[in-house]
Amino acid sequence: MKIKLFIVMMLMSSTIMGQRLLTLEDVMSGGSNWYNLQPENKFTQWWGNVPVETTADEVRELVTGKHLFTVDRLNEIAGEKVATSGHNILLPYGKQTIAQVRNGKRRVQIDWKEGRVVWSQEIPEGAEHQDFNLKSKHLAYTIKGNLFVMNADGKAQQVSTDGSTDGSDNIVYGRSVHRDEFGIFKGTFWSPDGQKLAFYRMDQSMVSGYPQVDISQRIAAVTMDKYPMAGEKSHEVSVGIYDVATQKTTWLKLVGEKDDYHTNLSWAPDGKTLYIFELNRDQNHMRLVAYNTETGAVEKQLLEERDEKYVEPMNGLAFLPWDSSKALMQSRRDGFNHLYLLDIATGKTEQVTYGEYEVQELVGFNTKHKCAIYRSNAIDPRTSCLFSLNLEKPRCTLLGADEGVHSATLSEDGTMALDRYSSPTVPRSINLISTESLLSHRPRPNRVVNILTAKDPWQEQGYKIPEITSGSIKAADGTTDLYYRMVKPVDFDSTKCYPTIVYVYGGPHAHNIDARWHWCLRGWEAYMATKGYLLFILDNRGSEWRGRDFEQVTFRHLGNEEMKDQMEGVKFLKSLPYVDKDRMGVHGWSFGGFMTTNLMLTYPDVFKVGVAGGPVIDWKYYEVMYGERYMDTPQQNPEGYKGSSLLEKAGNLKGRLQIIFGYNDPTCVPQHTLSFLRACEDAGTQPDLFTYPGGGHNMFGRDQVHLHERISRYFDDYLK
């Protein structure tokens, strides 16, 4: 009886589970059914030390489920529609029953308990790059090239007057600078008390504009997009400190050259000093400089770092909440990214994490127990787990699960964390955990309240799921472990021979394989497996989170070592009986488009079909900050630029190569692809081409579905 039921259930599950075939509408984020195939989720945030959950209609306490208020109630109190969803509501002040919302016109704080608006501020028309300080309630924002502050009383102050208003972007204030490299993603930085604003001013008048053509106008129109190309004139950045009370700006007396990089601005807790990680244009000499925010003068240089290849400061100072004489900083100086305790007075540093792994994020501090909470891949290079390091004992504790890839937000006092992760077999898990460090260097999961464990939505809805595995091979250097993901065709039969596609990125600052759900599978791979392809993805040397030397092996000759490693992957594939050696394809986007094109041209007898998206073709067309870090300038490194240029190899094309680019790609500008076409035309070879007018470096929404239909069709046409 028991056995019988078991068989019936098996039959049922195999009927329900394995029959539906994934389509692009299912697996692409722009697809019509994508949302239905996402693992269940909960939207969470901290209200002081209380974890809360937001829904479209409501905000409630997370653990107890206690109702706090509805969105409708908030709008009723406000007397207008200020909130459209619970997800856009902030509970910014612990213990106070205040919700903060904004619509296009106002930012409002509402006491939901008292049922009244306690504060509100108009948002000026056209305000961009809004930076609101919760403490002072001052708002910094930009309009065109200029910077403004709206103070807590709703009075606008114009910080700058010489910002460009003619669309030229020659002078811009309050925006991210240095093309978002070096960990920079914004241009305004409030002091801890919110009374002073550090901001960037960027002079781009000496930078060439790249012509971007908008064909959606009645008559195609052009915008000259400031784009400093490798070896060409770069922009010049300065830093000001604006005092809201006096309405005066103090300019920092920056040292160094005009085209130096000024990164990771960090306020001292008392607001009297601003620390800047400064880097020369050659990117091999970093100085941490302290500036007096009253006078703008240099107080001192705390430390410097040099590297034969490059130094890349990505993180600012994180002052210890319990001791403002010390801050944590991050450095790769020992070969891996680690935490260092900096003594502000002496500039001396003490390394506090060690090992052949990388600290990936300093999440914050547990003030009560004097712990730093961070993520690292210490357990396995593919994982990103949470750790708590007691900075006084020292003790280090694993927080949460010892598998998967985590992200966490801390409660106000840092003693608790909302930890979200997925692992190859866990689609999503959300847990409330304690962040105290218990044991010295002995990782062990901390106390956990499970908030959500999502089921596999693909399995639940009866889709055929390909087998997805991860493993490692040796790099071309013979010693380094490289990790891969392999996706086998659905209904895999090891006696058959399958067309095989290598998906590749291969560049720095990214990786493709980690211990997320399905080993970080991309939806398109599942789709292609459904169509009968085998997919293989390998993170070669040069990619992310494997340490300095792993990354820097590519220095001055991007592409070479990366391709050698990918060919080790191909060697491995060729050793598998079910891989069809005569039907191998390759696909990648951006740096992966560069790799794809390069592989097609360098190994024309290996790859029959390639699809390269938004590729770099010649690094001289790439920008100064990222490009020169890895390649130096074309003037300094002419052989490297020539050797890595795909224009030189255009005549090698033998298989079918389709290049696809966003017609208005501001990152890998169209000159890359178009120059390659010209080179192929001159060399008598025949690549294929497609473009998305209005598209940028990546395609989104329905374009993403269209794009992947296109990519898939190309392999169907020529590889299947």
Next chain:
Amino acid sequence: MKIKLFIVMMLMSSTIMGQRLLTLEDVMSGGSNWYNLQPENKFTQWWGNVPVETTADEVRELVTGKHLFTVDRLNEIAGEKVATSGHNILLPYGKQTIAQVRNGKRRVQIDWKEGRVVWSQEIPEGAEHQDFNLKSKHLAYTIKGNLFVMNADGKAQQVSTDGSTDGSDNIVYGRSVHRDEFGIFKGTFWSPDGQKLAFYRMDQSMVSGYPQVDISQRIAAVTMDKYPMAGEKSHEVSVGIYDVATQKTTWLKLVGEKDDYHTNLSWAPDGKTLYIFELNRDQNHMRLVAYNTETGAVEKQLLEERDEKYVEPMNGLAFLPWDSSKALMQSRRDGFNHLYLLDIATGKTEQVTYGEYEVQELVGFNTKHKCAIYRSNAIDPRTSCLFSLNLEKPRCTLLGADEGVHSATLSEDGTMALDRYSSPTVPRSINLISTESLLSHRPRPNRVVNILTAKDPWQEQGYKIPEITSGSIKAADGTTDLYYRMVKPVDFDSTKCYPTIVYVYGGPHAHNIDARWHWCLRGWEAYMATKGYLLFILDNRGSEWRGRDFEQVTFRHLGNEEMKDQMEGVKFLKSLPYVDKDRMGVHGWSFGGFMTTNLMLTYPDVFKVGVAGGPVIDWKYYEVMYGERYMDTPQQNPEGYKGSSLLEKAGNLKGRLQIIFGYNDPTCVPQHTLSFLRACEDAGTQPDLFTYPGGGHNMFGRDQVHLHERISRYFDDYLK
């Protein structure tokens, strides 16, 4: 014995003739072997009334073969390399032993008999649009936007000062205006004695610029190419008369609107009057106006023509050499383009050619016998034969062969012509003929001296030549004859079924089928026939040389009637047992790209594969002059624009369609193709794409070979 030899010769010829297969290198003008497969040629010109032949090294009399001089001798006399080939030498003055040559720096006249330079003139650096008058030896030229004259004594005079020198082309002098429509191809016009210069001034400051991006620069650069789009602001043209002696300009007091068209400037023989065919922007009202060249005032309006659809003046006045009170003009007012004798004093016209055929060119006059020499397709719509019309008797005589397509140049007195023609079976024939009109309206070939009859170079070199035929079918109106060319695959076997490609142009001002060599076969068709395709080319209604109504049937809805006719062609093809109905493709460029795309979208179940080059996609992106003639403005004809827009049909795409365009196409600007891509992306259809960076509306040289390899491969991939 005789029979035996015959068999041997047959065997030999079939061995030699039919074995080699044509490649793109053979049939494309940019191909490496193209030149070797061209019919034999002779380069000829008139030295007064003496026909001469030029070679690379020498100039000699044509009939007698008498040597005149060598290129080396000319350079020796000049003391520098002024001539590089005999083909660039002019013998401008009958009876005088003077040769005129120019290099980049000088224009020189050399008496080859006396062995001395008799005159020379420096060519200013950067001089463009050079217009040299042989009588006065004054040279008109432009530099940037301004107009200059270098007089016979080598003194430069600046005619204009307000021409744009900043690259904006806002104001330009001395260039062709109205985008080369209405028979305009230059911007300076010397008076008969060469002492006065009529010239155009064009104000384009109100015209939008189309951004053309040059990716061959270090950093892609943009040029704003003045391009007045249909319904948008057009340019404004004025006409000046510059007197070289007084160095003064008189501006004509033009009547009408600012955006009228001022076409076909014609000097009176005495230089006192300038005649202009003026057309309103709506292009339905033409006025022939006489201006006094001394005062600029209107002398009188000689005549006007109106049409419900459009009037299109393409030719100026040709004054009778023997009677300056009369001139020949051309008009389609009776439904076909014919010659009219205009009485200058009264403005009265007398029609002198009649019939349901078109006068295609007024070649000139035989002054001695008072004949007008012209080309027409009176014998067969596909031919263009030479005729001489005695304007006093009247008598009309066929000159030269009664077949083929001719072109002719007349001797100084017009009594003789060098007549070049080819016919479906004659690759090239050059004949010296008399131009006297002998018989009234009874065409008969005139006396002929054969200069050259070229053999078939394809046959001679042993290539397999496909069978090429021409015939007619009825248009969709059921009555009109339409002519086609059919190219059968080599080794044609009527029991087999062949993939078939319709090549199409279909627009006004052009035709594809005429009675030239191989019925005007395009090299690519021969190549595709070699690869086993059947090609079919049909001149639909709307195309050239078939009269006003044949052309104007397309008015306000370009594409519709043209496609109906092409589908009659398809109906005919489908009636042929050797045409594979399931493997039909279509290919065309420019208007033919519009037709190809339109056919693919309108008959998605008929055409499996299409290749559209430089297509018009929406007539609102085309220019004012050509576009509004056929479509009126988008404001006047919104239904017509919508109905003919391929953006509206983007979702219909079913088969494989590749669009190819010159990345810098100044004629069908890239906005056409790119807007179509966007529309397809939004509609979820998948066209293919290619582009030639730096390429214009058509590809030349090696790009042409590359392009046709590409086009052919596409059909091989999806139609074969």
